[in-house]
Amino acid sequence: xxxxxxxxxxxxxxxxxxxxxxxxxxxxVLPGSFVSAMNEDGRTTIxxxxxxxxRKEMGLDDPVTTRFAKYVTHIVVGxxxxxxxxxxxxxxxxxxxxxxxxxxxxxxxxFAIAIGVPLGFIAALRPGxxxxxxxxxxxxxxxxxxxxWLGLMMMYLFALQxxxxxxxxxxxxxxxxxxxxxxxxxxxxxxxxARTTRAAVLDVLNADFVRTARSKxxxxxxxxxxxxxxxALVLVITTIGLQFGxxxxxxxxVEKLFAWPGVGSLLVDSVFQRDIPTVQGCILLIVTFxxxxxxxxxxxxxxxxxxxxxx
Amino acid sequence: xxxxxxxxxxxxxxLAGDVIHNAVEEVSFEIxxxxxxxxxxxSGCGKSITALAxxxxxxxxxSLAGGRIALDGQEIQDASPSEWRRLRGSRIAMIFxxxxxxxxxxxxxxxxxxxxxxxxxxxxxxxxxxRAEEALRQVRVPSPERRIRDYxxxxxxxxxxxxxxxxxxxxxxxxxxxxxxxxxxxxxxxSEIIDLMAELCAAKGTAILMISHDLGLVANxxxxxxxxxxxxxxxxxxxxxxxxxxxxxxxxxxxDSLPRLGERAKRxxxxxxxxxxxxxxxxxYPAGCRFNPRCFAATDICRNTPPAQTPLPADGxxxxxxxx
Amino acid sequence: xxxxxxxxxxxxxxxxxxxxxxGGLSLWVGGALVGIALAVAITAxxxxxxxxxxxxxxxxxxxxxxxxxxxxxxxxxRDIYSRIVxxxxxxxxxxxxxxxxxxxxxxxLGLSAGYWGGLWDDFVSxxxxxxxxxxxxxxxxxxxxxxxxxxxxxxxxxxxxxWSYSCRxxxxxxxxxxxxxxxxxxxxxGYGDLRIMFTQLLPNMLGPLIVIATLGMGGAILSEAALSxxxxxxxxxxxxxxxxxxxxxxxxxxxxxxxxxxxxxxxFTVLGLNLLGDGLRDILDPQTxxxx
Numbered sequence: 056x057x058x059x060x061x062x063x064x065x066x067x068x069x070x071x072x073x074x075x076x077x078x079x080x081x082x083x084v085l086p087g088s089f090v091s092a093m094n095e096d097g098r099t100t101i102x103x104x105x106x107x108x109x110r111k112e113m114g115l116d117d118p119v120t121t122r123f124a125k126y127v128t129h130i131v132v133g134x135x136x137x138x139x140x141x142x143x144x145x146x147x148x149x150x151x152x153x154x155x156x157x158x159x160x161x162x163x164x165x166f167a168i169a170i171g172v173p174l175g176f177i178a179a180l181r182p183g184x185x186x187x188x189x190x191x192x193x194x195x196x197x198x199x200x201x202x203x204w205l206g207l208m209m210m211y212l213f214a215l216q217x218x219x220x221x222x223x224x225x226x227x228x229x230x231x232x233x234x235x236x237x238x239x240x241x242x243x244x245x246x247x248x249a250r251t252t253r254a255a256v257l258d259v260l261n262a263d264f265v266r267t268a269r270s271k272x273x274x275x276x277x278x279x280x281x282x283x284x285x286x287a288l289v290l291v292i293t294t295i296g297l298q299f300g301x302x303x304x305x306x307x308x309v310e311k312l313f314a315w316p317g318v319g320s321l322l323v324d325s326v327f328q329r330d331i332p333t334v335q336g337c338i339l340l341i342v343t344f345x346x347x348x349x350x351x352x353x354x355x356x357x358x359x360x361x362x363x364x365x366x
Numbered sequence: 367x368x369x370x371x372x373x374x375x376x377x378x379x380x381l382a383g384d385v386i387h388n389a390v391e392e393v394s395f396e397i398x399x400x401x402x403x404x405x406x407x408x409s410g411c412g413k414s415i416t417a418l419a420x421x422x423x424x425x426x427x428x429s430l431a432g433g434r435i436a437l438d439g440q441e442i443q444d445a446s447p448s449e450w451r452r453l454r455g456s457r458i459a460m461i462f463x464x465x466x467x468x469x470x471x472x473x474x475x476x477x478x479x480x481x482x483x484x485x486x487x488x489x490x491x492x493x494x495x496x497r498a499e500e501a502l503r504q505v506r507v508p509s510p511e512r513r514i515r516d517y518x519x520x521x522x523x524x525x526x527x528x529x530x531x532x533x534x535x536x537x538x539x540x541x542x543x544x545x546x547x548x549x550x551x552x553x554x555x556x557s558e559i560i561d562l563m564a565e566l567c568a569a570k571g572t573a574i575l576m577i578s579h580d581l582g583l584v585a586n587x588x589x590x591x592x593x594x595x596x597x598x599x600x601x602x603x604x605x606x607x608x609x610x611x612x613x614x615x616x617x618x619x620x621x622d623s624l625p626r627l628g629e630r631a632k633r634x635x636x637x638x639x640x641x642x643x644x645x646x647x648x649x650x651y652p653a654g655c656r657f658n659p660r661c662f663a664a665t666d667i668c669r670n671t672p673p674a675q676t677p678l679p680a681d682g683x684x685x686x687x688x689x690x
Numbered sequence: 691x692x693x694x695x696x697x698x699x700x701x702x703x704x705x706x707x708x709x710x711x712x713g714g715l716s717l718w719v720g721g722a723l724v725g726i727a728l729a730v731a732i733t734a735x736x737x738x739x740x741x742x743x744x745x746x747x748x749x750x751x752x753x754x755x756x757x758x759x760x761x762x763x764x765x766x767x768r769d770i771y772s773r774i775v776x777x778x779x780x781x782x783x784x785x786x787x788x789x790x791x792x793x794x795x796x797x798x799l800g801l802s803a804g805y806w807g808g809l810w811d812d813f814v815s816x817x818x819x820x821x822x823x824x825x826x827x828x829x830x831x832x833x834x835x836x837x838x839x840x841x842x843x844x845x846x847x848x849x850x851x852x853w854s855y856s857c858r859x860x861x862x863x864x865x866x867x868x869x870x871x872x873x874x875x876x877x878x879x880g881y882g883d884l885r886i887m888f889t890q891l892l893p894n895m896l897g898p899l900i901v902i903a904t905l906g907m908g909g910a911i912l913s914e915a916a917l918s919x920x921x922x923x924x925x926x927x928x929x930x931x932x933x934x935x936x937x938x939x940x941x942x943x944x945x946x947x948x949x950x951x952x953x954x955x956x957x958f959t960v961l962g963l964n965l966l967g968d969g970l971r972d973i974l975d976p977q978t979x980x981x982x
Contacts, residue, residue, distance in 0.1 A: 069816075070819060070820060070823045073816070073820045074820065074823060074824060077820070077824075078832075081832055081833070081836060082832075082836070195716075195961065195964050195965060195968065196957075196961060198908075198960075198964055199908065199957055199958075199960040199961035199963075199964050200957055200960075201912050201915050201916065201932075201953065201956050201957070201960075202916075203915075203916060203919055203935070204915075204935060204949070204952075204953035204956060204957070205953075207935065207938075207939060207942060207949050207953070208949070208950070208953065210942060211942050211943070211946055211949070215942065215943045262467065263462060263464055263467035263468045264467060264468055264469055264470040264471070266423065266462065266468070267462060267468045267469065267470075267530075267533075268470070269423055269454070270421055270423060270454055270455065270459070270460045270462075271454065271455040271481060271482055271485060271533065272450075272451040272452065272453070272454035272455035272456060272485060272486065273451070273481075273485060274448075274451060277485075281473075281481065282470050282473070285472045285473075286470070286471070286472055289472075300822070300825040300826070301825060301826070301827065303825045303828065304825040304826060304827025304828050304831075305827065305916070307827065307828065307831065307920070308827075308916045308919060308920060311919075311920060312919075312939070322828075322831070323831075323920055323922075326831070326835040326922065327921070334832070334835065338824075338828060338832060341825065341828055342823055342824050342825075342828075345823065345824075345825060346823055359472065360471075360472060361471075361472065361517040361519070362471060362517070362519050
C-alpha cells in the first residue's frame with residue numbers, strides 16, 4: 056500500500072506544478088488586462104494611484120522569470136501572498152473558510168451517494184419497471200437543473216414560506232443551515248450517480264461470472280450480494296471521484312447564493328475586488344483538494360480491485 | 367429398462383422479438399447415468415441455449431416454449447425458482463466457454479469454490495475453504511494452499527478452467543454440462559483439460575453433456591453424439607458410427623472437413639472439404655429441410671417438406687429425405 | 691467474445707430493439723424541446739410582446755402573471771415573458787458556439803495525438819490531464835475574471851475549458867480505428883496524413899462526438915447561467931436567463947415569479963439537450979451505454 060501511495064503522490068506533483076504555472080500566467084502575466092477588464096464594465100473605476108500601487112506590489116517591473124521564481128518559492132513554503140484588500144496574508148483569509156466549504160461539499164456528496172446509489176441499484180435490478188422509468192426520469196431531470204435555481208426555489212419554499220429552515224448564512228455551524236445548500240449542491244451528482252450505478256449494475260448483471268454464480272444455484276439476492284455489488288462499486292467510485300470536480304465548481308455558486316462563508320464565495324468576492332493573490336490562492340486550494348480526493352479514490356480502487364493491486 | 371439420468375423430450379425454445387421464433391425445436395435425447403454424450407453443431411445452431419434450458423438459466427428474450435426435461439425420471443421444466451436452485455450446482459453443474467470472464471475478477475478463486483459448499487452443504491466458511499483447497503488439488507492445480515488465495519487474473523487460462531471444473535464438480539453433481547470448455551484455450555492445454563474432466567467424471571460417476579463445434583473432440587470423449595443444425599437434431603449415433611457411416615449430408619460434411627492423420631500420405635495432397643454456404647439465421651430458416659440450401663443432394667422434396675426422423679440402429683436417428 | 695452462444699447474439703438483437711423504442715421516446719421529447727427553444731430564439735422579435743430592455747415602465751412594476759403579462763413583470767415593469775424569449779438567444783448562442791469551439795479543439799488535439807502518437811501525444815495527454823484537474827467552472831470563472839463580462843468572453847471561457855471529453859474520445863477512437871484494415875489500406879494507397887484523418891477517421895467517430903457535443907451544450911448553458919448569476923457573464927439589463935435570476939434573487943420573497951420562469955426556461959432547454967443526447971447515443975453510439 057505504501058509504495059502505491061508514494062507513486063500516486065508523485066503523480067500529483069507535475070499536475071500541481073502545471074496548475075501553479077497556469078494560474079501564474081493567467082493572473083500575474085496578464086494583470087494589466089485583468090485590471091482594465093474589471094474597469095470596462097463601468098461599475099467601478101480604479102484610481103490610477105491604486106493601479107500604481109498594484110503594479111508595485113506585484114513587482115511588475117521585475118522580469119517574468121524572476122517573478123515566477125519568487126511566486127513558486129513562496130508557494131512551496133506555504134505563503135500564498137498578501138491580500139490586496141485586507142493586507143493580511145491570504146492563508147489567514149482562506150483558512151477560516153476551509154472548514155465550512157469542506158462541510159458543504161462532503162454533506163452534498165454524502166446526500167448524493169446516499170440517495171443516488173441505492174436508486175440506481177434498485178432501478179437496475181428491475182429494468183423496465185415503473186420504478187426504473189420513474190427514477191431515470193428524475194435522474195435526467197436532476198442533471199438538467201441549475202443548482203442555484205433549485206437552491207433559490209428551495210429557499211423560497213422551505214425557508215421563506217414554510218419557515219422550516221434558515222434561508223441563508225452559516226449560523227452557528229449547525230446542521231439546519233447546512234441542509235438547503237447541501238441538497239441544492241447534491242442533486243446534480245445524485246442524478247448522475249443514479250444513472251451511473253444503474254448502468255454499472257446492468258453491465259455486471261450481464262457478465263459471464265454472474266451466469267456462473269447463477270449456475271451454482273445461488274438465490275438472486277446472494278448473486279447480487281456476493282458477486283454484483285463489489286464489481287459495480289468499482290465503476291461507481293470512479294464517477295464519485297470525477298463528480299467532486301463539478302461539485303466544487305457548483306459549490307462556488309451555491310455558496311454565493313446561500314451566503315455560505317466558504318472558499319467559493321471568497322473566490323467570487325475576491326474576483327470582484329480584484330484581489331489577485333486571494334483569487335490565485337483559492338483556485339490553487341480547490342485544485343489541490345480535487346487532486347487529493349482523486350488520489351484517495353485511486354487508493355480506494357486499489358483496496359477493491361486486486362487487478363490493480365498486483366498489476 | 368432403466369430410467370435415463372436426463373431425458374430431453376421435444377424441447378422447444380422461443381426467441382421473442384418482433385415475431386416469436388423457435389430457436390430450438392423438436393430436440394430430444396437421453397443421457398444415461400455416467401454416460402458421456404456429445405452435442406455438436408456450428409455457432410448459432412442452438413446447442414448452447416439447449417444447455418442453458420437444462421440448467422433453467424434461459425433469460426429473456428429466450429424462454430422455454432414446450433417439451434419436457436426429466437432428471438432421474440422427474441420432470442423439472444416447470445420447477446419453481448427455489449427447486450431449480452437446489453438442482454443447480456448440486457445435481458446439474460455447468461462449465462462455460464470463457465474461463466477469463468466466467469470467474470468473478472474481484473474474488474479469490476478459493477472463495478468461489480468454497481461458495482458451493484456453503485450454498486449446498488451448509489458448511490462454515492473456514493471448513494469450506496479447506497475443502498476448496500482439496501478440490502483444487504483434485505483438479506491438479508499445483509500448490510493449491512497458495513492458489514486458493516489467488517485472484518482469477520493471476521491464473522492462466524488452463525488453470526482458470528481447472529478452477530471452473532473444481533467449482534462444477536464440488537458437490538458431486540449427477541450431470542456436468544460442458545459448453546465448449548476448451549475453445550478459448552491453447553491447443554496444448556485442451557487435451558489436458560478434456561482428460562481431467564473425463565477422468566474426474568468417470569471416478570465420480572458423473573454424466574457429461576459435452577457441447578462443442580469440434581466433432582473430433584466430442585467423438586473421442588463421448589459414447590454417443592448428436593449433431594444439431596439450425597435448431598434441430600439432424601442425426602444421432604454412437605460416436606464410432608458417426609465417423610464410419612455418417613447418414614446426414616451435414617454430418618458427412620463435418621466428417622469430411624476434419625483433417626486426418628496420415629491422409630496425405632495415403633491420398634496425396636488434397637484440399638480439405640468444406641461445407642458451402644452459411645448457417646441460416648433464426649429469423650430466416652428455409653422451408654422444408656433447413657439444410658437444403660447448402661446440401662449437395664437437395665431435391666424438390668427437401669425444399670418443400672421438412673424431413674421426419676428415421677430411426678437408425680443402436681438408438682440412432684437421422685432427419686433427412688435422402689439418408690443413405 | 692463468446693463466439694458460439696446464439697443466446698448472446700439474440701439478446702443483442704432484442705436489446706437493440708428495446709433501445710430503439712426507448713431511445714425513440716427521449717429522442718423525440720428531447721428533439722421537440724430543443725426545437726421549441728431554437729424556434730423561440732430565431733423568432734424572438736416576432737413572438738416577444740415588448741422590447742426586453744427598453745420597455746421599462748414603472749407603472750407596470752411587479753405585476754404577477756396574468757393575461758397581459760403571462761410570466762409577470764419585474765421591478766422596472768419589464769415583461770418577463772419577452773425577456774425570457776430574448777434570453778433564449780444568449781443561452782443558445784453560448785451553448786452552441788462554445789461547444790463548437792470545444793469540439794474543434796478537442797477533436798483536432800485528440801485526432802492528431804492519436805494519429806501521430808509520440809511526443810505530441812504525450813503533450814496532449816498531459817494537457818488533457820491538466821484540464822481535468824481543474825474544475826471546469828472554476829477555470830471558466832478565472833477566464834471570465836480576466837476577460838471581463840460579455841457574450842464573447844463567455845464563449846471563449848466556456849469554449850476553452852470543456853474540450854477534454856471530446857479530446858479523450860477522439861484519441862481513443864483513433865487508436866482503435868488506426869489498426870483497422872481500411873485505414874492501413876488508405877495509407878498504402880499513399881493518402882496523406884490529413885486526408886486519412888479527415889476522410890477515413892473523422893467520419894467514423896462522428897456519432898459519439900455528436901452525442902458528447904449535445905450533452906456538452908446543456909452543460910455550457912448551465913455554466914453560462916451560473917456565471918451570469920455570479921455577475922461574471924452577461925450583465926443586467928441584458929436578458930440572459932442567469933442574469934435575470936441574479937436580479938431576481940433579492941426579491942425572491944416578494945416577487946417569486948421573477949425567479950421561477952427563467953429557471954424553468956433553463957431547465958427545459960437543458961433537459962431537451964440531455965434527452966436528445968441520450969436518444970442520439972442509442973442510435974449513433976451503441977457500444978457505450980450511459981457513461982458520461
